[in-house]
Every structure is written in C-alpha cells, then in structure tokens.
Amino acid sequence: MRKLLYLMAVMGVLVTAAPSSAFAKVNIFACEPEWAALAHEIGGDLVDVTSATNARQDVHHIRAKPSLLAAMRKADIVLCTGASLEIGWLPILLKKAGSPDVQPETMGWIMASDYVEKLEVMQKADRSMGHVHPEGNPHIQLDPANIQIVADVLADRLFMVDRDNAQNYSRNLNVFTKKWLAAMARWEGDKAVLRGEKVVVYHKSWAYLLKWLGMVDVASLEPKPGIPPTASHLEAVLVAIDGQDVRAIIMAPFENEDAAKWLSDKSGIPVVQLPFTVGGNDNADDLISVFDETLRLLKGAS
Ligand SMILES: [Zn+2]
Known part of the structure; x- marks a missing residue:
C-alpha cells in the first residue's frame, strides 16, 4: 500500500492523510519528486509525503491550484529546492494555506539549495538575461553529494518537529547514508x-x-x-x-x-x-x- 501511495504521490496524485489517526504522521509537502523520495527515505512510516509536482512537469511553471493549497494546508514540513525555482507558485501556496510553522525561516521550512554550494551565482541579474535564477543555479539534485546534505538537514528537522520519534529518524538516516555512500563509491567507477x-x-x-x-x-x-x-x-x-x-x-x-x-x-x-x-x-x-x-x-x- 505504501508503495502504491508513493507511486501516486510521484505521479502527482495528491495523497490525503488518513483521518484522525491515533498516531498522527508528519505531513511533508515536497515541491519536487526528488525531495518527496528523500522524505520517504528519512521519514519512513512516520511521514505522509505529498509531491507537488511529478517528473513530467516543468517546476519553473506550475499553477498554485486548489489541490496544492489543500496539501499545503496540512503541511508540517515544506521541503523544496528554493533559489527562486518555485517563485511562481510556492509563495502563493505558503501565504494562502501554509500554517505559521512552515513559513520562511521557521523550523518547518526547508529550502534544499540553502545548504549546498550553488553554481552560477550572479552578481547582478536583469530581465535581458532571460529567466535566470540570481541566487545561483537551483537544479541541485543531480549531484549525489547534495542529496546527502539535504538528507542530513531533513533528519535534523524531523528530530525537532517529531521528537518522540527521533531515534527512528536517526536510524533511517543511518540506513540511507550507508546505502548512499556505497552507491556513490560505485558511481565513481562508472x-x-x-x-x-x-x-x-x-x-x-x-x-x-x-x-x-x-x-x-x-x-x-x-x-x-x-x-x-x-x-x-x-x-x-x-x-x-x-x-x-x-x-x-x-x-x-x-x-x-x-x-x-x-x-x-x-x-x-x-x-x-x-x-x-x-x-x-x-x-x-x-x-x-x-x-x-x-x-x-x-x-x-x-
Ligand atoms: Zn532553471
């Protein structure tokens, strides 16, 4: 069932939390499929994850549609790329539907690109340069080292948001890190x-x-x-x-x-x-x- 729910989330179908569960899960609103996948790795059974977009969508151009507002409304953590990638829709969702706990600079707000070394940072950007991202190139997910950095950040936040389960998140992070480092070593050869x-x-x-x-x-x-x-x-x-x-x-x-x-x-x-x-x-x-x-x-x- 989890696998099915996850596939639905990846496909952009919004998965709603089970009503009034005795064990409330942490709701993670991920802007992109890579962060939704990472949230599943670190959160395991303790989180419900919504991916706002799927791999067939251009994340630069998404509409802040009602289903996304509904997903944002119940978010305990917002995990997105940042660096203006979602500038056209995420601020609207946050403003209209985000709880105080997921607003910018709060515990529930994670912009992955804030934690990695960004490429192509510009001193000055203007419209003549096209649709540029002045804070640097936001497409950070295809360096595997960046994925590990964001995994660590997400685990830290989960410890804070859901202290009772800190040990579980810590275990999930360890399992993921071991697996990831092994894969990175293998890719070095490839x-x-x-x-x-x-x-x-x-x-x-x-x-x-x-x-x-x-x-x-x-x-x-x-x-x-x-x-x-x-x-x-x-x-x-x-x-x-x-x-x-x-x-x-x-x-x-x-x-x-x-x-x-x-x-x-x-x-x-x-x-x-x-x-x-x-x-x-x-x-x-x-x-x-x-x-x-x-x-x-x-x-x-x-
Ligand atoms: Zn871009």
Whole structure:
C-alpha cells in the first residue's frame, strides 16, 4: 500500500492523510519528486509525503491550484529546492494555506539549495538575461553529494518537529547514508569514462550533474535560460558545435523534443532523455536509480 501511495504521490496524485489517526504522521509537502523520495527515505512510516509536482512537469511553471493549497494546508514540513525555482507558485501556496510553522525561516521550512554550494551565482541579474535564477543555479539534485546534505538537514528537522520519534529518524538516516555512500563509491567507477566528454543541453538544468561527472556543456538549445529555442539560435549552435566531438544532446522529460531532434538530424549527435528526477523514466523509481539510469544512458550514447 505504501508503495502504491508513493507511486501516486510521484505521479502527482495528491495523497490525503488518513483521518484522525491515533498516531498522527508528519505531513511533508515536497515541491519536487526528488525531495518527496528523500522524505520517504528519512521519514519512513512516520511521514505522509505529498509531491507537488511529478517528473513530467516543468517546476519553473506550475499553477498554485486548489489541490496544492489543500496539501499545503496540512503541511508540517515544506521541503523544496528554493533559489527562486518555485517563485511562481510556492509563495502563493505558503501565504494562502501554509500554517505559521512552515513559513520562511521557521523550523518547518526547508529550502534544499540553502545548504549546498550553488553554481552560477550572479552578481547582478536583469530581465535581458532571460529567466535566470540570481541566487545561483537551483537544479541541485543531480549531484549525489547534495542529496546527502539535504538528507542530513531533513533528519535534523524531523528530530525537532517529531521528537518522540527521533531515534527512528536517526536510524533511517543511518540506513540511507550507508546505502548512499556505497552507491556513490560505485558511481565513481562508472563515471570515469564520461570525464571530459561534451554535451549540448536544453536548459541549464544539468550544471551539477556535469560538474560531478567532469563533463562539459558546449551549448544550450535555449538562447537564454527559460527562453524557448529559436531557429536562428539553433543554426548558431549547429555552427558552434561543428567539428567538436559532442557525445549527446541531453534533455529532461518535460522539455520539447523538436529542437533537440532538429539539431540531432543535422549533426548526427544522439538525443538522450535523462530522468532528471525520480519518475523521469520507467526505471528511475527511486533516488539511486535516477543516478544509475543517468549514467547508463550517458554511457550508452556516443
Ligand atoms: Zn532553471
């Protein structure tokens, strides 16, 4: 049943808590599937998790719809990426439906990106640069070291919000950490062949992944972050990558394939759709398999 509920949550179906349970669970409102998955790992049976979005949605553009307001209303912890990623909808949800315990800077409010070293932090940003994130690139979930950092933060908060169960959270964190460190060690071996390899990206969603892998992005299909690809920009990209040995054009499940396909047809470089988050393809059904799949697909492309 938990597995089913979890799948429903990942699919974006909102799961409501059992009414007036004698053992009230901690309700965690996660903005993205990766944080929902992490909340399940650390919270186990003691939490109910809602994922506000699924892997097929572009989190930059979500509506603060009534089902999300309902989920926010019962949230004990809000676990989101931050760094303006959810700027278009999370503040509205918090204002309209969030309890005092989950408002900014309170115990129940966790912005994952606050705890990691962000890439692409800007001194100055303006509209001419496109839909940029001035606090730095928010797409932090594809560096596995960041996942561990957020796991530690979440466990700390759960200790505070639900003291009676602190030991259980501590045990879950230990189990997760052991599993995660083992996976990271395994990925070190897997990723060696990708070091120094070049890719074209769709959006700047992959900065952390590429840094972790030692890969280089030589162009973006978007002319500016958040601005859809244009014919003239794609022509320019085609010229720019001419003669470069580019391994793949990588994109997320929610991005439009047309531009990537056009460039692939002209250049012969394969398009590789990576899971990006939990649920991003059929095999990527938890955090470890997101990275397993990402490495498998990148290694398979060339
Ligand atoms: Zn972005």
